[in-house]
Amino acid sequence: DSGVTQTPKHLITATGQRVTLRCSPRSGDLSVYWYQQSLDQGLQFLIQYYNGEERAKGNILERFSAQQFPDLHSELNLSSLELGDSALYFCASSLAGGSTDTQYFGPGTRLTVL
């Protein structure tokens, strides 16, 4: 158990819908990262927050948005969902977000778009 929690564990929805994925970092960690992992694919970095501010952005679609709240939990919002958005979405957290930080991954949310 990494100490990172994600909810929900599974999500099934239809094309065109909007969903919100939630992540709570490990106690004491200030930085949160979101990754997308499609079937048999690697980890695609989406976005990073540090203490409530966006710090780095990857290949995140305009239909996706995220934020980190004052209590440090983070939410990833996916809208106008398409079949191709079906994937495992991981949240990770680290102490400060620097290059030497270890990222601890949550169990993931499996999103299925029908």
Added chain:
Amino acid sequence: QQPVQSPQAVILREGEDAVINCSSSKALYSVHWYRQKHGEAPVFLMILLKGGEQKGHEKISASFNEKKQQSSLYLTASQLSYSGTYFCGTRMGMKTSYDKVIFGPGTSLSVIP
């Protein structure tokens, strides 16, 4: 720029050794290694930093060749529990920067009895 991993897949018998390589065309500050079992979250194994510092796992070792921008993960006397997909992640920033970790496509490792 996504790092390149080799081999793509490897099958070992218990007790055999394996090496997984990760290389980048960009100058690197750190290389991060993770193992992921099917359907589970990636688990941290090791960080290697420019300058030679390492932090990580007891039974798994790694190296970082700064001139070649390449890292190798050494799995010795493999156990069944070593099975999974190994990802390397590369980061180009210095300690105080917040640049992203770019993960390679992964190396699937299967250990059989």
